[in-house]
Amino acid sequence: SAVISQKPSRDICQRGTSLTIQCQVDSQVTMMFWYRQQPGQSLTLIATANQGSEATYESGFVIDKFPISRPNLTFSTLTVSNMSPEDSSIYLCSVDHPALTDTQYFGPGTRLTVL
Amino acid sequence: AQSVAQPEDQVNVAEGNPLTVKCTYSVSGNPYLFWYVQYPNRGLQFLLKYITGDNLVKGSYGFEAEFNKSQTSFHLKKPSALVSDSALYFCAVRASNDYKLSFGAGTTVTVRA
Numbered sequence: 281s282a283v284i285s286q287k288p289s290r291d292i293c294q295r296g297t298s299l300t301i302q303c304q305v306d307s308q309v310t311m312m313f314w315y316r317q318q319p320g321q322s323l324t325l326i327a328t329a330n331q332g333s334e335a336t337y338e339s340g341f342v343i344d345k346f347p348i349s350r351p352n353l354t355f356s357t358l359t360v361s362n363m364s365p366e367d368s369s370i371y372l373c374s375v376d377h378p379a380l381t382d383t384q385y386f387g388p389g390t391r392l393t394v395l
Numbered sequence: 396a397q398s399v400a401q402p403e404d405q406v407n408v409a410e411g412n413p414l415t416v417k418c419t420y421s422v423s424g425n426p427y428l429f430w431y432v433q434y435p436n437r438g439l440q441f442l443l444k445y446i447t448g449d450n451l452v453k454g455s456y457g458f459e460a461e462f463n464k465s466q467t468s469f470h471l472k473k474p475s476a477l478v479s480d481s482a483l484y485f486c487a488v489r490a491s492n493d494y495k496l497s498f499g500a501g502t503t504v505t506v507r508a
Contacts, residue, residue, distance in 0.1 A: 284438075286438075311494060321500075322485065322498045322499060322500045322501055323439075323485070323498045325495060325496070328494070328495075372438055372439065374439075376494065382427055382444070382446055383429070383441060383444060384429075384441075384496060385441060386431070386438045386439040386440075386441075387438050388437060388438040389437070389438045391436070
């Protein structure tokens with residue numbers, strides 16, 4: 281399986297500030313995904329990030345709030361902007377497995393608490 | 396639209412007993428079905444998947460799942476549960492022509508010693 285790392289693993293932030301989460305994969309992948317898991321909830325897809333193109337956002341998520349970068353085939357960032365306590369969640373990146381393109385593998389997640 | 400239902404928020408079993416976690420799905424066309432497990436303060440780990448072929452699929456840690464097209468179900472099973480199987484389990488589905496995964500609400504499994 282692909283090895284995926286995320287930084288930071290957790291953070292506590294003040295409202296109104298922004299946090300950038302990094303996702304690094306040990307192999308080149310076409311598609312990377314960002315999910316949000318609110319406390320006690322399931323996973324919700326925020327956006328899909330393909331290298332060389334703008335991210336595609338799901339309904340309810342906008343680029344101004346969650347800007348995404350995808351500078352190469354092994355790296356992506358998600359920024360949570362102008363944070364409020366409602367943004368407190370676990371944020372996970374995932375990738376399509378490079379050899380098994382029908383399976384998504386997930387990073388360890390970033391646990392964000394906004395005060 | 397596609398969706399997944401996990402009707403049980405929690406499943407409690409004794410160690411050594413069979414474990415079943417239920418999942419039903421709705422999707423247009425042929426389904427790709429997945430089970431993931433999430434341990435506390437960890438990301439999601441892939442357990443197994445059904446794409447095509449044999450309806451009974453085997454995965455990691457002794458888990459298996461059976462695809463039932465007529466009942467649109469994909470229940471996760473383990474013949475003999477371990478305390479270490481205690482975790483949050485997610486069922487997910489995607490259509491064969493789409494990359495987007497839809498997740499169920501999750502089922503918390505507790506295996507008591």
